[in-house]
Amino acid sequence: MSTIAAAPATSRVSIRRARVLGIVFMALGFAAAWWFGFGSESGLDSTFGLNSRSSEVDLPPLALPSRETALLLAAICVFLGAIQLTRGFGKQANLILGVAVGCFILAFLVWAARDDSLNMVGMLQSTLLRSVPITLGALSGLLCERSGVINIAIEGMMLTAAFMGAIVGSAAGSTWVGLILAVLAGGLLGALLAVLSIRYRVDQIVGGTVINILALGLTSYLSAQILARYQNLNSPGRFPVIEIPLLSDIPIIGPMLFANNLFIYLMFILVIGINIALFRSRWGLRVRAVGEHPKAADTVGIKVLGVRYRNVILGGMVAGLAGAYFTLGSVGRFDENMTGGRGFIALAAMIFGRWNPIGAFGAALVFGFADSLQNTLAILQVPIASEFLLMAPYIATILVVAGVVGRARPPAADGQLYIKE
Amino acid sequence: MPGDGIRAFKEEYLRMRMKWFAALFMVLALFVAACAEEDEPTDAGGDNGAEETDNSDFLACQVTDTGGVDDRSFNQTAYKGLEDAEDEFGIEIQVLESQNPNDFEPNIQSLIQQDCDIIVTVGFLLGDATAAAAEANPDKLFAIVDFDFFDADAGEDISFDNVKELTFATDEAAFLAGYVAAGTTETGKLGTYGGINIPTVTIFMDGFQAGMEHFNSENGGDVVLEGWDSANPEGGLFTGDFENQDNGRQVTETLLGEDVDIVMPVAGPVGLGSAAAVQDAGEGSLVWVDTDGCVSVEEFCDLFLTSVMKNMDVAVFTAVEEALNDEFEGGLYTGTLENEGVGIAPFHEFEDTVSDDIKTQVEELRQQIIDGEVTVGQG
Numbered sequence: 001m002s003t004i005a006a007a008p009a010t011s012r013v014s015i016r017r018a019r020v021l022g023i024v025f026m027a028l029g030f031a032a033a034w035w036f037g038f039g040s041e042s043g044l045d046s047t048f049g050l051n052s053r054s055s056e057v058d059l060p061p062l063a064l065p066s067r068e069t070a071l072l073l074a075a076i077c078v079f080l081g082a083i084q085l086t087r088g089f090g091k092q093a094n095l096i097l098g099v100a101v102g103c104f105i106l107a108f109l110v111w112a113a114r115d116d117s118l119n120m121v122g123m124l125q126s127t128l129l130r131s132v133p134i135t136l137g138a139l140s141g142l143l144c145e146r147s148g149v150i151n152i153a154i155e156g157m158m159l160t161a162a163f164m165g166a167i168v169g170s171a172a173g174s175t176w177v178g179l180i181l182a183v184l185a186g187g188l189l190g191a192l193l194a195v196l197s198i199r200y201r202v203d204q205i206v207g208g209t210v211i212n213i214l215a216l217g218l219t220s221y222l223s224a225q226i227l228a229r230y231q232n233l234n235s236p237g238r239f240p241v242i243e244i245p246l247l248s249d250i251p252i253i254g255p256m257l258f259a260n261n262l263f264i265y266l267m268f269i270l271v272i273g274i275n276i277a278l279f280r281s282r283w284g285l286r287v288r289a290v291g292e293h294p295k296a297a298d299t300v301g302i303k304v305l306g307v308r309y310r311n312v313i314l315g316g317m318v319a320g321l322a323g324a325y326f327t328l329g330s331v332g333r334f335d336e337n338m339t340g341g342r343g344f345i346a347l348a349a350m351i352f353g354r355w356n357p358i359g360a361f362g363a364a365l366v367f368g369f370a371d372s373l374q375n376t377l378a379i380l381q382v383p384i385a386s387e388f389l390l391m392a393p394y395i396a397t398i399l400v401v402a403g404v405v406g407r408a409r410p411p412a413a414d415g416q417l418y419i420k421e
Numbered sequence: 422m423p424g425d426g427i428r429a430f431k432e433e434y435l436r437m438r439m440k441w442f443a444a445l446f447m448v449l450a451l452f453v454a455a456c457a458e459e460d461e462p463t464d465a466g467g468d469n470g471a472e473e474t475d476n477s478d479f480l481a482c483q484v485t486d487t488g489g490v491d492d493r494s495f496n497q498t499a500y501k502g503l504e505d506a507e508d509e510f511g512i513e514i515q516v517l518e519s520q521n522p523n524d525f526e527p528n529i530q531s532l533i534q535q536d537c538d539i540i541v542t543v544g545f546l547l548g549d550a551t552a553a554a555a556e557a558n559p560d561k562l563f564a565i566v567d568f569d570f571f572d573a574d575a576g577e578d579i580s581f582d583n584v585k586e587l588t589f590a591t592d593e594a595a596f597l598a599g600y601v602a603a604g605t606t607e608t609g610k611l612g613t614y615g616g617i618n619i620p621t622v623t624i625f626m627d628g629f630q631a632g633m634e635h636f637n638s639e640n641g642g643d644v645v646l647e648g649w650d651s652a653n654p655e656g657g658l659f660t661g662d663f664e665n666q667d668n669g670r671q672v673t674e675t676l677l678g679e680d681v682d683i684v685m686p687v688a689g690p691v692g693l694g695s696a697a698a699v700q701d702a703g704e705g706s707l708v709w710v711d712t713d714g715c716v717s718v719e720e721f722c723d724l725f726l727t728s729v730m731k732n733m734d735v736a737v738f739t740a741v742e743e744a745l746n747d748e749f750e751g752g753l754y755t756g757t758l759e760n761e762g763v764g765i766a767p768f769h770e771f772e773d774t775v776s777d778d779i780k781t782q783v784e785e786l787r788q789q790i791i792d793g794e795v796t797v798g799q800g
Contacts (some may be wrong), residue, residue, distance in 0.1 A: 049678070049679075052678070118679070119675075119678040119679055121678075122674070122675060122678025122679070123675070123678075125674075125678075126671050126674055126675050126678075129671060129674075130667075130671055133667070216520065220489060220518070220520070223489075223491065224489065224490060224491050224518075227491070228490075228491035231720075235720055238697065238701070241701070325667075326666070326667055330666070330667045330670050330694065330697065331666040331667060331669075331670060331693060331694050331697045332697050333666075333693060333697075335489070335491075335492070335664070335666060335690045335693065336488070336489040336491075336492075336664065336690075337487075337489075337520070337664045338664060338665065338666050338667070338690075339665070340662055340664045340665030340667075340668065341665075342665070342667075371668070371671070372671065372675065375658060375671070375672050375675045376675060377656075378614075378648060378656060378657060378658035378659070379612075379647045379648055379658060379675065379676070379679060381650055381653055381656045382656060383653065383655065383656055384656075385655060390661065
């Protein structure tokens with residue numbers, strides 16, 4: 001009975017939602033046409049550079065008529081909206097929403113670059129690079145939270161690992177040793193968080209916050225005491241760019257995906273690996289069971305606390321990898337608070353990505369894109385306050401959390417103690 | 422008895438563990454001792470220097486901005502002023518680092534309670550906190566780097582008797598750097614970015630741009646600047662803080678992607694991210710700011726075309742000296758090319774890259790700016 005009664009209610013909701021989406025698509029289209037199509041004088045060209053600095057093949061830049069291109073993109077949005085309103089995309093609606101937003105942003109870029117040029121490949125490359133620490137941090141968060149432990153100490157773990165990577169890497173004269181120690185340092189803080197929140201039942205938010213504060217204080221103190229005095233302990237070097245033969249010669253995507261340093265390849269491997277492990281393996285099933293309903297998991301013989309310990313330590317190690325990216329992948333030295341809040345953005349990415357590795361990567365790309373877009377617009381001298389662009393991804397996160405674009409639901413036992421009876 | 426065996430094993434195990442702990446502690450203790458020993462000679466040296474007049478009861482203190490005292494740039498230079506004063510006069514110094522803007526006020530307060538004889542606050546962002554503390558404690562002496570008090574309500578410049586405002590006409594030096602960069606670029610594009618959009622940052626960019634434009638008009642060049650336009654101060658390129666070096670690296674890669682070959686980061690340690698980017702790119706060069714990059718970050722010396730120096734150490738040192746000798750006067754100090762409060766660094770490894778013409782022209786320009794024949798900005 002109840003299922004029959006419930007069915008029309010949900011479909012009514014989804015019909016309303018489908019209509020709203022259709023109207024949103026059309027609104028995006030009209031806004032794009034008004035601002036970006038008619039906003040640029042006709043006869044101007046937008047030039048997009050397609051070469052990365054590292055690419056072998058020189059592609060001619062792509063010059064598009066600004067007004068016409070923006071209008072075309074706007075028309076696609078309106079067209080999608082019309083289909084959504086009449087026929088409906090059904091389950092694909094969220095995907096189409098992505099396409100519509102993408103068209104809107106492209107139209108915006110065409111408008112911003114009118115009578116000017118911008119390096120498209122460079123921008124996408126920077127998007128990907130900026131997303132690396134965020135993705136890895138988000139993976140760390142979701143490994144913990146899928147097993148029911150909230151990890152807001154990602155930032156502290158990253159910072160400590162960055163410090164360890166720099167100092168050990170310099171002392172040992174090897175970036176690899178630095179990387180391993182950084183990952184271990186992250187794991188150690190993960191273990192600390194696990195002991196605090198599982199063994200001593202400290203509130204998980206409080207435990208995480210304490211670790212963040214501890215990490216910031218400790219690394220700042222040690223860097224002032226040791227690194228400032230012994231400069232040679234703060235030059236671990238950086239991992240070189242590894243170009244994958246043949247693949248890196250593909251125009252546009254070659255230099256973007258296949259000519260990067262170790263961390264980007266590791267990120268891809270981890271995103272795919274964790275996704276498979278979490279949803280296609282026995283280990284993943286157990287982890288999710290512990291995160292959703294620990295009592296049930298316990299009843300069938302899964303060691304709830306053991307799974308939690310293991311996952312939090314694993315999560316710490318992934319955060320350690322994210323930290324190592326800063327010192328060993330990007331800058332090649334440590335400085336106070338150099339992670340600059342990326343660990344917290346990673347948390348947002350995890351939620352935006354709905355506790356799913358692929359989703360988290362997508363969310364991190366959105367955040368990375370916003371950062372990189374903001375830079376590009378500043379270079380193009382677009383008169384929009386940069387703060388607004390930097391805000392955009394967070395507004396999107398709030399919308400996701402509030403359930404506007406589908407529902408983001410944390411694991412049911414997330415943050416809850418499990419005490420065996 | 423298996424139980425006995427286990428107990429014996431346990432005891433053995435515990436003893437082993439004790440030994441390990443003892444060994445570990447000894448290593449730690451040695452380490453600490455070694456560190457402490459290293460400190461002693463400098464302390465002793467300080468005391469020796471103070472034999473003639475004992476100034477050890479004079480306490481000079483500093484509150485840093487969020488970059489930290491070892492930022493290779495801004496806070497560090499100001500701190501060097503204090504250290505120089507310590508070496509020279511044998512006074513005591515103390516520094517409190519601010520981790521975030523919420524620390525500014527409590528840090529100043531705790532230094533007031535520690536009876537500091539002069540409190541140096543470093544950075545534009547500490548302006549309001551310093552003004553409030555100076556007003557509440559008229560018997561305390563302050564020196565603030567990079568802030569000129571201004572009463573926005575009354576619309577007039579103000580000053581306190583107990584605060585010295587150490588400001589710098591950085592645009593004069595940046596003007597020279599912009600001229601050199603414009604004369605050296607191969608792609609015809611210069612780039613710059615800042616940490617936060619505040620006047621003490623943008624003054625570098627204004628001067629840099631003005632210098633470049635001066636080069637263009639003198640030599641009929643068409644060098645352009647990406648990342649800043651004095652006419653559109655809202656739209657500049659900023660990373661948003663003075664900490665996230667990865668951000669600096671990404672911003673620099675974006676600039677390099679737009680064919681820029683000389684970048685001036687005005688973002689304290691964030692600029693080190695630029696150094697990493699330029700080093701990995703294997704092309705391009707940087708203009709460092711605040712200090713001579715070849716001295717403060719020698720490992721990247723081969724990347725620095727020149728540096729826009731803001732000699733905060735000298736200004737801080739002088740303020741402390743005046744306070745020590747009871748000659749302190751509140752009010753405004755402005756470092757200029759003329760009094761060598763600002764300047765550009767030698768070209769170091771770029772000595773051969775920068776043409777002799779440019780070198781002589783820069784020398785002439787320096788004199789013209791001092792004489793007021795060339796103005797460096799809107800004024």
